[in-house]
Each structure stands twice: as C-alpha cells, then as structure tokens.
Amino acid sequence: MHHTTRELRLAAALVEAADTLADGFDAGDHLQRVSDRCVELLAARTAGIMLVDAGRAVSFTASSRRREVALELLRSQHTGGPCLDSYESGEPVPPVSIRVAHAAARWPEFTERALRHDIVATFAVPLRRRETLFGALNVFVPTLPDRPPPPAPSAAGGTPGFASEVLVAQALADAAAVGLQNHRAYMRYRTLSAQLQEALSSRVRIEQAKGMLAERWGVRADDAFVALRRFARRHRLPLDQVASAVIDRAVDDAALRAADGPPPDGRA
Template sequence: MPDHAPSREQQIARTFVALADTLVPDFDIAETLSVLVDRVVELLSVSAAAVMLVAADGTLEVMASSSHSAELLELFAAQTEAGPCVDCIRSAAPVTCTDIQDQGHRWPPFAAAAQECGFRAVHAVPMRLRDQTLGVLTLLGTEPGALSDDDGQLGQALADVVTIAILQHRAIEHSERVAGRLQIALDTRIVLEQAKGILAERGVMSPDEAFSRLRDYARSRRRRLTDLARAVIAGTAELDTILTSATDSAQR
C-alpha cells in the first residue's frame, strides 16, 4: 500500500496553520502553547519542550510542557531563577548548552537537575517581538549536541508566531486588562493541572498520558480544553469516556 504519511514540509505547513488558528477572538492560550510544545518535538530533533512566560509581576511561570520531566526541570529553573531559559529571557537572545555535563558550570544547580531529569542538551529560544520579551521556548535533548541551523530557525519561527498571537490579543484588550489576561492564563494552567491529576488517579496512569487523553478528547469533540478541564473538576464530565477515547493521530 502507498505511504500516505505527511512529509516534513506538509507537517510544517500544518503546524503554522494550527498556530495561525489562534488569531481569532476565541483565543485559548493554554491550547496554543500545548500545540507549540507538541509540534516542536515532532518537527525538531529534540526530546522535549516547554514554555515559560513572564507574569505581570515579573515572576517566571511554566505554562506548557511536552513531558513531566521537562515541566519539572523548567519549574526548578523558574524557582531558582537560573538556567539557560532564564538567561534567554534576560538577554532576549538564544542560549545554547550542547552538553550540560561539560558546560553546566554556568548553572551548577540547573545542570544537576537537568541530568537527573535525563537531559543533556538545552536550547533556549526567546519569545520576543522587537523590544518585548514574553518568555522562552526551551528545547531539550537527552543526548548532547547542537541543533541544526534549519531546526534552530524553525524553532524560532514557531516561537515568533505564538508571540505575535499573544501580543495581538493583548493589543486588542484595554490597557487595564492586559495584566489580567496573563493572570487568566496562569489560572488556566492550575485548572489543567487539577484535571490532569484527577484523570491520572482515575485511570492509574502518568500525568502526561492523562493530559494527552484530555487534550485528544477536547480536540475530537471540538471543545475548549479549559472548559473540558473545568467539567472534569466539577464532576460533570464522563471520565471513563475521556480516558478510553482513542487518539486520532491524524488530527495532531
């Protein structure tokens, strides 16, 4: 039978289309960032990815991750305010560590945490537009090595698309509501984490797998991810249906 798997060029085009779909009034930052981290792992030579944004009060918040290990590492970086991702936000420039074991002396605690989480390479890509830096897209590898030029450029381009989407929606908002918009996003993350925990306990599975089931169910039913998560917390969602729902890889 002929191989109908999409080519890399088709995957890239579909990713940009998926991210462009966020440029609508009904903007869901949690869904957008989830798409971003999932797609960069699919398209680039990396093992995991995460997004950290700067909150209104200047604190760093982990907003999305492709795996539990990536989330733990980024949370550690945010709490200690050290690591390639933090340096990237401060400098508004890419920061690369091709081998954390040999180059980790720049961030000793982060280097130890990265190796404990199973990562050897870190590539931090700024989410910025001109003089505004919103956060960082962190690309993680389990093996040492640098990103290819093509992967580096594609990673930056995807980060730029999401940055523009966030800034556009901020610009539409009244100036007094800009900070509140990001706070809503932070609150959304808490809702998703609670729903993920409920599903993980119910299905006796990892938090990563529980989130994947939640996200796939929301997409297949064309429901907002955050609305479904709230239904899970409120007890009005069919948990077993969500947990047993088959993943349609063609929709990814």
C-alpha cells in the same frame, strides 16, 4: 517546487501558532500545542515555555510528552537557566551539553535536575515580537549537534549561523509571540468595544426614561433628567439603573418627584 513533509508540517505549525483571534482562546492550551509541535518537528525529548514579566517567571507550559519533566526543569530555573538567559538577552541560547554546563557550575540547580532525568542537551529561544519579549521556549534534545553551532551574527548584520534545529524552534517561538500579541490587542479592542456599546446603551436608556417622565409629568425633558439624577444621588444608585427602573415601572412617580430639592450631601 518540492516541499518535504517536515517543511509542510512546520508551515502548518506556524499558522497554528499565530492563529489566536478567537473568544475561546486559552494561552496555556495554545502554548502547550506550540511545545508539542516543537517536540514533533525536532524529535526532542520534551519542551516547554516560560512566560516572563518584569524579569520574573509568571507561568510555565510544557509539551504533552514528558510534561512533568519539562515543568520541573522550567521551575528549577528560578536561580538561572537557558530560558532566563534567552529572555534577558533577547537571543537564542545555542545547544549546550548538560554535563559540561554542570561541571562549569553554570545553572547548577537546573543542570542537577536535568542530569537526574538523563537530559543530554538543551537550548532556548526567546518568544519575541519586535521589541516585546514574552518569555522563552526551552527544548530538551537527546543528543548534541555533530558540530557546534557558529556564533550568532554581529549587530552589523549577517546570516544566522545556528543549527537548523534552533532556527526551527525560533520560527515557532516567533509565531507564538505574534499570536500572543495579536490576542492581547484583540481582547483590548473587544473590551473597548463592549464598554462603548454599554455606554451607548446606557445613554439610550436614560434618554428613554427622560422622555417617559417628561410625557407623564408634562414637563421638559431637562426637568425630568434633573429628577432622575437627584433620585439616583439621593439613593446612591447608578443613573442608568434608575433609568432602567423607570422604563420597567419599578419605581413610582411619587418617589421620583419627592427627590425634588438638594440631596443629603448638598450636591445639585
């Protein structure tokens, strides 16, 4: 089977966009690479990604090429633009002439700034993973397609009719969304794992401290635990911290045994 160079580059870009399961992952760097691949594959002037939360833009990332232009155009969409339209609908905004949009008073602030930078046309696609929308990828192209793209498929189904450039951008955006969602899940599990490990380690330290005190004092482990707990409450310290002090012999037995009796707040 023969594959074109562009197809191979797209395949590599999709793998890169979804590869986010790493501790050193940085969302800004990752989304800049996605924007760079979009510019390279589509021969676009520049591109950028707007992340949106609760209907408001929360961050902007742009391609290395004409980065400042892309960031300015993304930020100018706070009153409306292709990114917000795509995010709100969950569908691509097909290629549109900046001059036509400006004449129709569509996205006035955005189109005014785009004209200043000689941007001819733009389109946007959503960053989505099933029902989760993260934002939108905005692409700025030097020309409009030779023919206007057909309308989007109906809810009943059908083959997408957008120009191939939009489909390539959507594939990259989908892969980026998968990467973002996978990294969020990965970090949640890593955090939970660390919390469980710390809880287990804390429990081991407390049991070790109980055993050391019980052996030194010649009492039951439960009685040693009561002394640990009362000392912790009296001095308003975490129980695990007191246990570590006992293990390290950083607190003397007399101080621990002096905690016998109810703490100042009256709790047992």
